[in-house]
Amino acid sequence: MAIEDAPTDKGKAGARGLHKAARAEERKTEAKKGSDLAKGADRFEERSNSSDGKSAGQKQR
Template sequence: MPDGDAGDAAQRQGAESAQGLRESAENEERRVENQKGSPLAKGEERFDERSRSSDGRSAGEKQNPGDL
């Protein structure tokens, strides 16, 4: 049976990859905010913004057309 070194190395590599992805996402977000000239929506606002389709209606509005 292999010792824990291989598993530890894989875990470290995964953690480093995750950190790299977080940093990349932060850099991309800053770049887009600078281009846009205002901060991107965060949290619940961002979820709502992303959940709207190209016609401006949310999934809930499409599922419940009588509530409009």
């Protein structure tokens, strides 16, 4: 849900705070890792790898 879609001003403020905190956490993680985190579909694949090393797409085949 986009920030503008929140029904109340309090909801919009909460969404902005969450977005800002997530952005700061991502920057912190990227600095610690030494490289950018994957974005979009690449990020989905990176996160979907389980302990057996197979991605969600490989398991569905």
